[in-house]
Each structure stands twice: as structure tokens, then as C-alpha cells.
Amino acid sequence: MHISILSLGLLATQVLGHGLITKPWPRTPGALSLAACGPTVTNNIKGDNTSHVEGLPEAAMTDAKYNAAECNLWLCRGLQLEESAKANVIAYTPGQKVSMSVKISIKHHGTANVSIISTKTNKIIGDELLYWDKYADERLPAMPANNTQFDVVIPTTLGSQCANAGDCVLQWWWYGTAARQTYESCVDFTVAPTMPMLEKRFEA
Numbered sequence: 321m322h323i324s325i326l327s328l329g330l331l332a333t334q335v336l337g338h339g340l341i342t343k344p345w346p347r348t349p350g351a352l353s354l355a356a357c358g359p360t361v362t363n364n365i366k367g368d369n370t371s372h373v374e375g376l377p378e379a380a381m382t383d384a385k386y387n388a389a390e391c392n393l394w395l396c397r398g399l400q401l402e403e404s405a406k407a408n409v410i411a412y413t414p415g416q417k418v419s420m421s422v423k424i425s426i427k428h429h430g431t432a433n434v435s436i437i438s439t440k441t442n443k444i445i446g447d448e449l450l451y452w453d454k455y456a457d458e459r460l461p462a463m464p465a466n467n468t469q470f471d472v473v474i475p476t477t478l479g480s481q482c483a484n485a486g487d488c489v490l491q492w493w494w495y496g497t498a499a500r501q502t503y504e505s506c507v508d509f510t511v512a513p514t515m516p517m518l519e520k521r522f523e524a
């Protein structure tokens with residue numbers, strides 16, 4: 321296989337690794353990510369779609385097209401809800417069970433969670449949906465099945481907070497404690513406002 325000097329450079333600067341959501345479909349790089357984060361970050365993620373966050377800010381700084389506030393690397397690694405992806409945003413119902421799959425290419429023991437994040441604040445809404453206090457432990461002979469295949473339940477208490485595409489993401493977040501590496505992967509979804517919220521709105 322032909323490897324150019326450029327791709328060797330990319331390989332040298334990024335630690336290949338280590339995880340992302342494979343089901344439901346996660347955010348992927350596109351035109352909006354490129355506009356917000358610049359080509360350095362975008363090409364890093366295109367080159368390794370499981371890469372960790374920590375290497376990205378350093379790479380981004382050298383890129384004149386990088387806009388820290390718009391890119392927001394600590395939310396979905398700067399990946400944006402692309403125009404072309406809006407038609408694929410999943411509409412969930414409160415209480416719906418969602419089966420998720422994660423691909424982990426290199427293990428680093430740490431903790432992980434799956435949560436609903438408000439994209440405006442980059443904060444968890446309510447409680448974490450799932451939490452692992454021991455995750456992706458390379459010292460175990462085999463990875464526990466629930467590290468990569470699990471279900472979450474969409475809360476019934478979201479009200480209208482996730483009514484519009486882009487308001488919220490379902491985020492898988494993993495921190496390798498010894499490796500000091502963070503992995504984030506996001507699913508775009510909406511939840512229609514629940515009836516009590518609608519009634520309140522009509523009363524107001």
C-alpha cells in the first residue's frame with residue numbers, strides 16, 4: 321500500500337484509538353464540522369473516527385480556520401449536526417428502549433456513561449442513563465458484553481427540552497483513567513413534548 325509523507329505525519333501525531341457508537345448512527349464529520357473546526361481537526365477525525373479528544377485542541381490551535389466556540393471540541397469532538405443528517409435524526413418517544421452498540425478498538429480501563437446532553441450548555445439533562453464504574457478494562461481476559469452492547473431508556477421527564485433536532489444528543493462518554501484519554505460519540509434525536517408540558521404551555 322502506498323503511504324504518503326502526509327499520512328505518515330498524521331499517523332505519527334495521533335494515537336490510534338479507540339471507540340465510537342456504531343448503533344444508532346452517530347454524528348460524522350461534514351461541511352459544518354469543517355467550517356467550525358477547520359481541516360486539521362476534521363481530517364484527524366476522518367483519519368481515525370474513534371480518536372480521543374485530548375489530541376485535538378493542540379492540533380486545532382495551529383489551524384487558522386479553527387473556531388473554539390463554534391467547534392466546541394468537548395461536545396461530540398466538535399462534530400456538528402450536518403444539514404445532510406437532519407433527515408436522519410431519530411424521533412424517540414418518552415420511555416422508549418434504545419439498543420446501542422459501541423466499537424472499542426483499544427481498551428483503557430476507566431469509567432463511562434451514556435447520557436442526554438443539552439447542546440446549548442454541554443451539560444447532562446437529569447441523571448446519567450447508564451454508568452459503568454469499571455469500563456473497557458484491558459486487564460480482564462475478555463471485555464464484558466455490556467461494555468459494547470446495552471440498552472438505555474429515554475426519560476419521560478424531558479418535557480420540550482429535546483423537541484428540536486440539534487437541541488440534545490445521546491452521548492456515550494468514556495474516560496480511560498491511566499491513559500488520560502476521553503472518547504465521545506453522539507447520536508442526534510428528538511423527543512416530542514409530553515402532554516403535560518403542552519397543557520402547561522396552553523395555560524400560560
Ligand SMILES: [Cu+2]
Binds near residue numbers: 335336337426499501
Ligand atoms: Cu490510548
